[in-house]
Amino acid sequence: MYKIAAMGDRDSIYGFASLGVSIFPVDDTTEAIKTLRRISESGYAVIYITENLASQISSELDRYNDEPLPAIIPIPGISGNTGVGMKQVSRFVERAVGSDIVK
């Protein structure tokens, strides 16, 4: 049985706790990377991460690109939608097709 995690600044992810998602509030990037490495190896299949944090540690996230698990999904935080998640989807299309053809 796998679990679901949420990472990011505390205010953005606090609400998920009541749904049974494990929350990991982190503030700085080194702590975030450490936490990410720890939880990706301890049975979490899905890790939601706030877009702000995701853009700060994007090189670390790339390590999980070709692994089947965990799925690391950027979500908008409390400070609003930065478009990082949408951009990532466009990047997939670019990688596969060569240019972003899906609008």
Next chain:
Amino acid sequence: MAVMNVNPTRMELTNLKRKLITARRGHKLLKDKRDELMRRFLDLVRENKELRREVEKGISEANQHMAVARSVMSDSALDVALMMPTQEMGLEVEEKNVMSVMLPVFDAKLKTADENDIYSYGFAFTSTDLDDAVKSLSDIMPLMLRLAEVEKSCQLMSAEIEKTRRRVNALEHVMIPKYEETIKYITMKLDENERSSTTRLMKVKSMMLEDARQKALAHDREVAGSN
């Protein structure tokens, strides 16, 4: 395109022809695989974008409720309310094989039987905005799980498509032309050898004939002299 460094022999030619047939068949299969992957990938990406729009809208809605709740309740009261969740969400993960790419399929399992059992606090000391926030998050959760599934699938598929595309291109533009060139080179070399041996034989034959004629002439002269 460079010709491979091989001996122009008949055996080499047969081997190369066999390799060319295999390369052509592999190229066709990989091209089919790429096309099918691409078709599914584009469907998935469209779904992914759609889901992402919905999820982002839902989360920002929930965040608004949360912000209001935070402003009307004290931090410590909020902490206490959300500290001990009653619900625990687990995931069953299965794998689906699409064109030899393993895609995850998530199936959420809740600890308590009632899926509406999401409020981990008494209603006496909390604001209704917190209820709204939790409710809107819980409404968006199935979509978020589907998003995770689709987005991971897109990620894995894009990697596979890239790999397949490279293979197809390598076969189409490097391997197959190289084999074709080499086969042509060996065929021409063999034909050339055959022609040269034919001319050599013709030359030898004419020399032998000339020799025999001279000998016959000399013999005739000898016979005529002795008479």
